Amino acid sequence: MKDKFLLYSVFPLLFLAACNRTEPEISYAVTRLVYARENGVVKERLSFFILASDEDGIENLDELYVRHDREGLRWRLSERDWIALQQDGKLWLGSRGIAMIDEEPLPRGLYRAVLVNKAGEEAVRSVSFDPPVEPRFPFPSLVIADGTYVIDSKYPANYFIAYNEQGDYVQTIQASALRGAIADLKFNAAVKSVALWAEDQLYATSALTDAQPVN
Numbered sequence: 001m002k003d004k005f006l007l008y009s010v011f012p013l014l015f016l017a018a019c020n021r022t023e024p025e026i027s028y029a030v031t032r033l034v035y036a037r038e039n040g041v042v043k044e045r046l047s048f049f050i051l052a053s054d055e056d057g058i059e060n061l062d063e064l065y066v067r068h069d070r071e072g073l074r075w076r077l078s079e080r081d082w083i084a085l086q087q088d089g090k091l092w093l094g095s096r097g098i099a100m101i102d103e104e105p106l107p108r109g110l111y112r113a114v115l116v117n118k119a120g121e122e123a124v125r126s127v128s129f130d131p132p133v134e135p136r137f138p139f140p141s142l143v144i145a146d147g148t149y150v151i152d153s154k155y156p157a158n159y160f161i162a163y164n165e166q167g168d169y170v171q172t173i174q175a176s177a178l179r180g181a182i183a184d185l186k187f188n189a190a191v192k193s194v195a196l197w198a199e200d201q202l203y204a205t206s207a208l209t210d211a212q213p214v215n
Contacts, residue, residue, distance in 0.1 A: 022054065022055040022056065022121075023117070023121040023122070023123055024052060024053065024054040024060075024061060024115045024116070024117045024121065024122070024123040025052070025053045025054070025123050026050045026051065026052055026113055026115055026123045026124070026125035027051040027052075027053065028050065028051040028125075029048070029049070029050045029051070029111075029113050029125045029126070029127040030048075030049050030050075030127065030204075031046060031047065031048050031111060031127055031128075031129040031204065032046075032047040032131075032204045032205065032206055033045075033046065033047075033106070033129075033131035033204065033205045033206070034046070034047050034096060034205075034206045034207070034208055035135060035139060035205070035206070035207040035208070036097075036207075036208045037139060037208075037209060037210055042139050043099065043103055044099070044100075044105050044106050045096060045097050045098060045099050045106075045208075046066075046095075046098035046099070046106050046111075046129070047094070047095070047096040047098075047206070048066050048094045048095060048098055048111065048113070048127075049083075049085075049092045049093065049094030049095075050064070050092065050093055050094060050113045050115065050125060051090055051091070051092055052064075052091050052092070052093045052115055052123075053090075053091060054117055056117070058084065058091060060117045060118050060119075061079070061093070061115065061116075061117050061118075062078070062079075062116050062117055062118045063076060063077065063078055063115075063116040064076075064077040064078075064082055064093055064094070064113065064114070064115050064116070065077075065113070065114040065115075065116070066095075066098060066111060066112075066113060067111065067112040067113075067114065068107050068109065068110075068111055068112075069110070069112060070107070070109055070110070071107045073107070075095075075098050077093075077094070077095055081095065082094060082095055083095060083096065093115075096208075105133075106129070108129055108130050108131070108133075109128070109129065109130070110126055110127075110128055110129075111126065111127055111128075111129050112124060112125070112126045112127075113125045113126075113127070131203055131204055131205050132203055132205065135205070135207075136200060136203060136205065137153075137154040137155050137198075137200065137207075138154060139207055139209075140152060140153035140154070140155060140158070140196055140198040140207050140209060141153070141196070141209060142194070142195065142196035142209050142212060143212075144182065144194065144212045144213070144214060147181060147182050147183065148179065148180065148181055148182065149179065149180060149181075149182055149185075149194075150178070150179045151175055151178040151179065151196060152178075153178070153196065153198045155198035155199055155200050155206075155207065156199070156200055156201070156202075157174070157198070157199045157200075157201065158174070158175040158178075158196060158197070158198050158199070159172050159173065159174050159175060159196070159197040159198075159199065160172065160173045160174075160175060160185060160187075160194050160195075160196065160197075161194065161195045161196070161197045161208070161211075162187055162188065162191040162193070162194050162214075163191065163192065163193045163194070163195070163211055164190045164191065164192055165190075165192045167193075167211075170187075170188050170190050170191050171187070171188050171191070172197070173185055173186075173187070175196075182214055182215075187214065191214060192213060192214065192215070193211040193212060193213050193214060194211060194212060194214050195208060195209050195210060195211040195212070196208070196209040
């Protein structure tokens with residue numbers, strides 16, 4: 001009888017422990033092709049973000065894998081690597097710099113996100129990546145000199161991406177005109193350099209220029 005009592009008293013504890021193991025969740029995944037100029041050469045980068053959640057908080061998330069199963073490719077992002085963005089109380093995790101080792105064009109088709117928490121539990125979400133094979137617009141340019149800026153871009157939307165002295169992201173400001181005074185943009189006081197982010201939302205494609213000093 002004593003053994004039976006122990007069995008009944010331990011079972012609820014085991015049940016509660018099992019219930020407390022919560023899997024992470026991926027509500028949404030989005031991809032974008034980014035053309036980035038590096039050392040004068042335009043290269044393809046994959047921007048890959050997921051809308052992530054875990055009942056135990058972001059600190060319980062451990063790894064994010066981006067996979068292209070058809071080509072047998074896998075990229076691993078940890079807390080040290082991913083970008084975490086809070087928007088409207090929701091958490092986006094991902095990277096804007098996923099690339100092929102040999103700098104070849106990124107494979108099109110189906111990509112898969114695998115989010116793993118510290119308990120080893122997984123959430124999986126697939127998303128299609130099918131941008132144009134060739135750029136629809138010429139690579140844009142940004143020139144900053146004598147307190148003014150000039151943008152040369154055919155993209156439908158253009159943004160200033162601002163960084164501090166250490167190269168960390170500070171803020172984004174949409175460009176309402178293709179030329180003007182830097183002072184009119186009202187950058188944060190910490191901003192030391194600015195790049196141009198040109199965007200084509202219809203084809204989920206963007207271009208990112210090199211950053212230039214603003215003073």
